[in-house]
Amino acid sequence: MAFLKRLGWYLVGLSIGIVFLTFFLKKKSEETGSEFCYFPNCRVLKDLRSKPISYSDNVVPIFDKDSIMWRSFFKDGSIDFGKSDTKATPCKLYFIENGEQTIKVENCPNEVKVVEIY
Known part of the structure; x- marks a missing residue:
């Protein structure tokens, strides 16, 4: 049970991090006009x-x-x-x-x- 709880918290944190990362990278690329x-x-x-x-x-x-x-x-x-x-x-x-x-x-x-x- 402890493993599933830790895995759940890990996935929640990972998904929040991915959302913030895509938001900030998109904003930065629009401001600077940079492409990847x-x-x-x-x-x-x-x-x-x-x-x-x-x-x-x-x-x-x-x-x-x-x-x-x-x-x-x-x-x-x-x-x-x-x-x-x-x-x-x-x-x-x-x-x-x-x-x-x-x-x-x-x-x-x-x-x-x-x-x-x-």
């Missing part, structure tokens, strides 16, 4: 969003430079690591898919350049 990216796709997209974006000459006429379409690629896109060249220097090459469209992006140390749209 652990997967490669999320980490690369976060890195791409943190740099200024430039466009090649053949890409600019297709979309407006401040279009929602660009934001959707860099926020919700899926990187095709099979096609991408992640070992290239100085600029890594990524293919980002968003629905039916794919863009080719060069990730340089100081900027991101959108090279082509497929």
